[in-house]
Amino acid sequence: MKIIDKNMFKFLQKWSAVQIITVGFLLIILFGALVLSLPVCSADGSSTNFIDSLFTATSAVCVTGLVVFDTSVHWSLLGKVVIISLIQIGGLGFMTIATMISLIRGKKINLKERLIIQESLNQFDLSGIVNLTRQIIFMVFTIEAVGGILLSINFIPKLGPVKGLMYGMFHSISAFCNAGFDLMGSISGQFSSLTSLYDNIFAMIVISLLIILGGIGYPVILDFLKNKRISKLNAHSKLVIASTAILLLIGFVFVFAVEYNNPDTLGNMNMKGKLLSSAFQSTTLRTAGFNSIDLSLTKESTIFLMIIFMFIGASPASTGGGIKTTTIAVLFLTVKDFLFGKDQIQIFERSISTETIRKSMVIFFMAISIVIVGTLALSLTNPQFSILECAFEVTSAYATVGLSIGGSPNLNIIGKFIIMILMFLGRVGSLTIFTAILSINIAKKDRNIKRPNGKIIVG
Incomplete structure (x- = not known):
């Protein structure tokens, strides 16, 4: 074991934090794909095609939820355990899991490992990073355990105590990690997601709360537990809560209004079902990937809003993906304050740094570019899908959402690879990956050279 630790330390010394995170996720995906391809992991005892196993492992580790097989029907008990384990690793982050194992073994966390943890958790300060990791691990397992017990109350009467508890824990972990994997295929039909629970108030509320808690980010939850009152929270936490609440409200009102009379979605439901489904569908757009209505039958305007x-997506340092709520909030505030002629961008009596604004712009530009290129690539390689279906699938993959209207099972091999690449870029972070690649070749001597301003006309 000491030899392994020594070799691991040498490995960590050669790579930057972002490079280790990128390679680490890749190795976990490959390992998961190899295990899932084994006959023992499929329900019928046959080997699963490696490409499909790789797609499933990528979707699980990247907490996306796009699948080529119905999880409940195709995979054996072991296969389901492997999938939920990959989801847990992907949701927490492999460095958080590695830190937990090291702490259990009593191993000291060195500086290099602390830097990697800091990068993976998207934290500014290195001090107290190990203690923060302990708090996150305890908090995540507590929330998932409570959620699993609550959901098992719904499943046990139908499935029995053992299977009911298993279903409760699986869906609790999947919901908190914003993964979107479900086991409802054997109950309500393959690829049905949570449509059979559309009017189940208890189940919908529990799953929605798990999605929201997983999506607002660990720093926000810990900040709230520490200060107890929203007025005492830091600027980041306030911005996350405000932007999340606004998005949830807009999504709810839009889905409810547009789909109200659609006979294929909300039209034939009673008022309770309409309200629950509208609220749940707005919540799951925080990158959770569950659905309580058939999304392929929703109106195009609803699909466009969902895109x-x-x-x-969700918020920074969370289990969700997307460009993040704070990124879009910073860009909105930048535009607003620029139009009003303000020199400083401010929120909650705090100014936003130029570096934060620049990073938000880079993230937005990179993300929109990737989605456009991905949509065109998927459309060209899978002409059976409309451009709207391709845009939906690509955005769902890149934002690690897991919702689908075109159907991942119907993608050809090239299409599956495109979606896998997008899921990986979305989970690890395109900015992180490109930084990891470019950090090798960027000429350091040119970084700090200041040149005279060039007058460029824009607008």
């Missing part, structure tokens, strides 16, 4: 909301 926008999926693109925005």
